[in-house]
Amino acid sequence: MTTETATAVYAGLAESEDHGLGALSAVLFCTSLRVQDEPDDETVRTAVDELLASHVVDDFYPLVGQVAGDYPDLYLTRITWCRRAVSAAFAALTFSPAW
Template sequence: MTIRPVDPALCMALFVSDTPCYSHPDAETVRATVSSTLSRLGRDECYAQAAEVFGDRPDVALSRIQWARELCEEALTPAGAR
């Protein structure tokens, strides 16, 4: 069985959202946040804002993208594919 990674744009949407990095929202909240952020900003703007954070604050960006990836993998990967 091939495990498909979560679309990076979904992780970027959570990354640029207003959700605090120290929080651990449930899967439903992650999905809703990703969906609303993508609807509001679009994929390109999510990437652009993330790039800006990485340029301005790489010390903060690394831990935040790891946090976003972990939450998105938990919330957006089907249970059988983990």
């Protein structure tokens, strides 16, 4: 159930590949995974999928923005790692335009 939920949620939403990457990066940002744990691709996909499936939060961007405002140094380090981790973990996914 890992890749399917992320694909279903974001395939129709993404207007470009970068937007899909940004959306999945925001979800990963809000998980408890840490760069120090050096999670593999499957762990990243599972964490993203589980958070999406939990419906705890419907919009992850405000949470990411809050951290960016309160802790800019932490934000930059974490979001950079999230984008790299998501790029690797979801490399096989393609995000098609919603139109």
